[in-house]
Amino acid sequence: MASIEHVAVEAADPTAAESFYSTVFGLDSEVRPRLSEAPTTGFRGFTLSLVVPQPATVNGFINAALDAGATTLKPAAKSLWGYGGAVRAPDGTICTVASSTKKDTGPASREIDEIVLQLGVADVAASKRFYVERGFAVAKSYGRKYVQFAEPASPIKLALYKHRDLAKVAGVSPDGSGSHRLVLGSDAGPFTDPDGFTWEATAP
Template sequence: MTFIESITLEVADPTAADRFYATAFGLGTQLRLRASEAPTTGFRGFTLSLTVSQPSTVNSLVDAAIDAGATPLKPASKSLWGYGGVVQAPDGTIWKVATSAKKDTGPATRESDEMVLLLGVADVTASKRFYVDRGLAVARSFGSKYVEFAAGSGPVKLALYKRRALAKDAGVPADGTGSHRLVLGGDAGAFTDPDGFAWEAASLTGTP
């Protein structure tokens, strides 16, 4: 089964980005960084989410990210599905920190349980078919609105969402042009999906 083995963010200053992610989220090998000045404007078409155990941990990570230089896009708050907030890292990547729990069951931590990469796509059904043809296994699917693939033994779960719906969820306009500033590493070889997201063979991705 194909799965994501690594995520590489293309950033203007890898040293500064590495410092931010270590300070804000304590991320290590799940995330790789690569220097790039590729032109990009507006919404880059994806978000990264950290799923955590309880609301106080959401607050802990969101506050740490803002203290490290992130811009708040949506303050942490309750919703029908749980509790979460959205920030934009100094390199431009949008992060959501969320939990399905509505009450704390212990002290706040800075631990995340899962990382989810949400790609905003033009046609969820067509993109789902594209990825299934390349060996990804569907874990959950809600018609033409949302698809989630099995993570397997990879560190990151991949999901597909309508681009405009994803931008709305992130609290930003859907318009954007240029590079996604994102490269996915996996064992399915090198290819580019229908929405321009690039995959590389895992051995060719940037080093942590």
């Protein structure tokens, strides 16, 4: 079963980006910034999403991100599905933090239940087939709207969202061009998917 080992966020200042993800979210090995000045504008087509236990934890992570230079895209708030918000990291990556519960059950912590990399794609069904053919196992599937893959040993889960719908969730315009500024490290790589997301092979 295929899995994601890490994501390489491409940034003009990888040292600053590495400090941001480590200090704010504690993502030392999962997110590995690297140098890139490839042209990119608008929505890059993906979000790095953290699923956490409760609203207090959401607020703690988002406040820490803002203190470290991130900007607000969606203020943390209650919704039909829970509680969450979205920020843009200093390197341009969109990060969402959410909880499925709307009430706190204890003091805030830095616990993360899941890290989910959500890719915005043109055709969810076609991309689902593409990834299944490369060894990814489907955990959740909602028609042509959303798919999440699962590998228990993987630190990062992969999900596919309709491009426009993912931009709406993130609170940004769906328009964008140029590089995704993202490379995914996996035992399934190397390849480039139908939407131009690049994967590289990791050591066995």
